[in-house]
Every structure is written in structure tokens, then in C-alpha cells.
Amino acid sequence: MAEQTGAMAELAPPDDELIAAIAQGDHPALLALYDRHGRLGYGLAYRMLGESGAAEEAVQDAFLRVWRRAATFDPSRGSVRSWLMTIVHHCAIDLHRKRAGGPNVIAGLEEIAEQTPAPDTWSEVSARLDRERVRAAVALLPRDQRRAIELAYFDGLTHREIAERDGLPLGTVKGRLRLGLQRLYSALAEPVPGIVQESRHGA
């Protein structure tokens, strides 16, 4: 079954064509998108929520949002995969905070992501990124910054909750989140020798 859907995912049209079709109400296109990205989405939700039932619910919610909001996708702001994973992430945070009795997900978070233009050339850069390169870049972050980012992103904690958990001043946590993302962006957008061994321009 998994192999079948994997093969189907390989054969299906590009993501942007699937999204256009989904926006027109094409069910098979939604399932083709699921076949292609469902494993990553489920893996992300599972890492955030730590159990299969909740992860399943988050992915289900995410694909329903994709179904309803496909017409709002703008390729100039990033890839379909990034957009989809942003939605999965927000659905998982939403679920996590509801269960934990924490603050609600900020209203319109997805809209913020949709309205924030990607930096110039980012869509081209992001299309070339692979998992190992991202992991290498994250691994090179200072440990404190990496921990703060992971607590925020994967555990769904707000900066206040991170400060409370680690006994840190709010300003320290805010600084770590901001500086960590800045470093990550620089490492990925402007290839650094030693991180991106595969970039061999101008040989």
C-alpha cells in the first residue's frame, strides 16, 4: 500500500498543478498531494505531539485547510511543501495548546505566513535544499539557540513558556530565537563552505 501510494506520488503532476486543481475542487489532486507529502506531514506532527492519534488529527485538519484554502496559495511566497508544512505545524500547535490549556494559536497565523513575501531568490534556494543540508545548518547553530528554536517549533512553546521552563529572562529567549533563525537563514541562503560541500560553482 505504502509503495503504491509512493509510486503514485512520483507519477502525479507537480505540486503547483495539484494545488491549482485542488482549488477547483479536484479530490484526486488532494489525495495525490497527500500521497506525496503525507509522510513528512505526519512525521512532523508526530514529532510535535508525540502520539499517533493526535498527529493523525493534526494532519487531517491540515489537509482540510488545504482543501478549503488552496486558492490562497501563492507560489511567489515559497513552495507548496513549505506552505503545507506550515499548515501542519500550525494545526499541531493548535491541538497541542488546546490539550495543554495553553494560549490559543495566534489568530490568522497562516494568513501572516501567506502574506509575508519570501526574500528574493528564496523559492529558488529552498527548492535546492535537501534534508541533510538543513540538518547540517541547524547542527551548526549554537546549542542554546538550537534548543530555543526546537522548543518553540516542535514543542509549540511560546517565548514566555521557554523562559519559564529554562529559567531565563524573556529577552534572552527572544534573542536566541531571533539570532538562531538569522544564522540559519544566512547559512542556507548564502552557501557557506564547509556546510554546502555539494556547491561547486565556477570550477
Add this chain to the structure above:
Amino acid sequence: MEPRVTQPPLDNLRDLLGAYALGAVDEREAAEMRAFLKQDADAAGELAELMAAASVLPALAEPMTPPAGLRDRIAAIAQADAPVRPTPVAPLTPRLPAPSSGEPSPSLVRPEPAFWQRAAVWATAAAALLVITLGMLYWNMQLRSEIDATPPMETMALATTDMAPHASGEVHYMPDQGVLMLDVKDLPALPQGYVYEVWLIGDGNPVPAGVFAHATAQHAVAADRSLFNTLAITMEPGPMGTTAPTGDIYASASL
């Protein structure tokens, strides 16, 4: 270190850009940030970079194969959501170029005929059962009182899942009456606006068999048991439930 109650200085909002890009702020901070970003193009530019960096973080998660039923549930939910969707103007596939392998393009993304053809059958079955269910509201009450005096012919254990760790129960089948009687207790409390829905599952897809709105309940269903092999309970939006299951199974019984 007390939380500020006055408008924060702009520098503080700029410091918050990383948390904002990760969704790690509360609603008040988000509102302040939105207003701030409208006035500060540099901050908006930095936010775009930070959000771009955040967008690669899913790569740190390991892809995992989702549970088998999730794909069908997503399909069912999208289908049920269809009335608010635009009608497809054309199937996707004909617009696609033929694949270089020479494979026929119609095989790329096609509806699942068996699945969706069956959907029409379910809809008919669901409509019929809806009528039956409404009638059963009264009949159910009568039957429950009669059952107390009528020994069940066969009893099947109700197996609960992790969704309902404290629940227990049985399903009784009375062949003379052609009635399945569900007796369940200590399901999780229902959130407002939700009900428990009973499903009968045979060779095809689940058929809705009524709803109940209490954590402990008895529920009777008129059914030919030979057509089904499983009874299952899910939580669904109330008051009428859904025509296809969308939630996790809380308990089930082999019939």
C-alpha cells in the same frame, strides 16, 4: 520581570521577530507585531527571512507512514465538504502533458472509482438510515425498557481503544427481533457540539447507525447482523453525526 501593560517600545517588538516567525507569541503580542510591521519595512524584511528559515525546520522531523485509515478519512471529509466547493470545471489529468515514459496520462491522477462509486451507495444508505434513526428515537426508548426483561441471545465484548481508556461495554444481538443493543459506559465526556456515532461495517464502508450524546448509554439498532462484521463508535459533530466517520474509533465489537 513583570509583563508590561503599556505599549512596548519598538525595539522590544523587533526583538520579538524570531518568536513571531515561529508562532511562539500570544495573541496580544501578535496584534502589536502586525501593527508594528505595517510601519517598519526593515522589520518586515527581516521577518521574511526569519520565516523562510523557520520554513525549513520540518526537515528535522523524520517522515513516517501515517495510519492506514487517514487517507480515506481525508478523502471522505473533502467529499463531505464538497457543497461549499466550486464544481470542478475539468478533470486535472487531460491538461497534463504525457509522461516521458510513454505511460498513458490518464493513470496519473484519477478518481478512485470503487471508492467514490460506493460513496453514492453510502449516501443512499445513509439517507435511509437517517429516517430510520429518527424513528428509532422513540422506538429506542420503548425497546430499552423491553430489553431489560428479555435475555439477550448473544453477547459480544466491546473493545475500547486508547481514545477511551476507561470505557467498557457489550453488544447484545437478538436474532428474533433483528436488533443489536449497544451497552457502553464511561466513554470520555463529549465536548460541546459533539455526539458519539455508531457505525456498522461490512464488506463496504461504514454505515451510520445512529448517535447518542452521553458517555454512558444504551443504544439499539435494527440490523441484519449477517451483513456486518463490526460495530464501531466514533465521536462526530452533533447533533446528527456524519454520513461517514471522521473521528477516531473509541470502541468496537466484532459481530
